[in-house]
Amino acid sequence: NAGVTQTPKFRVLKTGQSMTLLCAQDMNHEYMYWYRQDPGMGLRLIHYSVGEGTTAKGEVPDGYNVSRLKKQNFLLGLESAAPSQTSVYFCASSWTTYYNEQFFGPGTRLTVL
Amino acid sequence: SQQGEEDPQALSIQEGENATMNCSYKTSINNLQWYRQNSGRGLVHLILIRSNEREKHSGRLRVTLDTSKKSSSLLITASRAADTASYFCATDSGTYKYIFGTGTRLKVLA
Numbered sequence: 001n002a003g004v005t006q007t008p009k010f011r012v013l014k015t016g017q018s019m020t021l022l023c024a025q026d027m028n029h030e031y032m033y034w035y036r037q038d039p040g041m042g043l044r045l046i047h048y049s050v051g052e053g054t055t056a057k058g059e060v061p062d063g064y065n066v067s068r069l070k071k072q073n074f075l076l077g078l079e080s081a082a083p084s085q086t087s088v089y090f091c092a093s094s095w096t097t098y099y100n101e102q103f104f105g106p107g108t109r110l111t112v113l
Numbered sequence: 114s115q116q117g118e119e120d121p122q123a124l125s126i127q128e129g130e131n132a133t134m135n136c137s138y139k140t141s142i143n144n145l146q147w148y149r150q151n152s153g154r155g156l157v158h159l160i161l162i163r164s165n166e167r168e169k170h171s172g173r174l175r176v177t178l179d180t181s182k183k184s185s186s187l188l189i190t191a192s193r194a195a196d197t198a199s200y201f202c203a204t205d206s207g208t209y210k211y212i213f214g215t216g217t218r219l220k221v222l223a
Contacts, residue, residue: 004155033210042201042215043156058210061217090155101146102211104155 002026004105006091013081013113021076021108023091031094032074033058033102034066036087043090049074081112119202119217127222132189133219136202137182143205145178147157147187150199150216159187194223 002066007022023032030051035043045058046080049068063085065077078085092102120135136145144163148156161177162169162185169176175188189196199218203211 013172035213040215041210043209043213045212091209092156101161102148102156104148104157106155107153 004091004093004094004103006089006105006108008108009106010109012113013078014113015082018077018079019081019110020078021089021091021110023074023076023093024072024073024106025056025091025103026072026092027093027103028071029093029095029103030071032068033094034064034074034076035092036060036085037055037081037089037090037107046076046089083112086110086112114169119200119214121217122215123218123220125222126192128192128194130192132192132196132219132221133188134200134219136185136187136214137198138185138204138214139183139201140204140206141180143207145176145185145205146203146211147176147185148175148201148203149211151200152198156201189219192219192221194221197221 004025021035033048034046037043044060046064047066049055054067067075088107090107091105094100094102116117146161146197147159150156160176165193173190178185197220199216201213201216203213205211
């Protein structure tokens, strides 16, 4: 039981490049989330999904796209990376939101030059 | 904008002392959760308190919730060096998502 895993752990991109971050969970959770964490800002929700095939925007969705084709996977895409997207990205999952904890992955540290 | 704001931003105490951190939020909530984050790691859930609860305990952790003041506090008793971490509150307003605060950085000195 690996919990929530994220791939890759580190990545350096040049401005304008694209990439996809992969999140996988083996707990059969319905809900999945992508956050970014910046110094002094706490965690901010980018996008989330309440079930396979569904996605919704969070607080800071601009510049990102997501897909949830399989229940266990939640992909975060950057089509044209910008230096402002330099951050640590965390994926999380939960059964639902009501009275349920979120389980977090270890994070992906992304630097955009 | 952040729903939760933790106070203080940073706290340094001696091992064995108690640590108290506070969280204030803006809108009504269904529940509030506290998470811990060790340096360079993901967040780990500590405790959840529902809006109709006033106090909850888990081991050395004590959480209180005052919905009239829109605030919560986390007390860690008899702190240990291993408690050194950042602590975040997260609120659920019933919109399928949690809003996290900016965190309190706790340092416990041995």
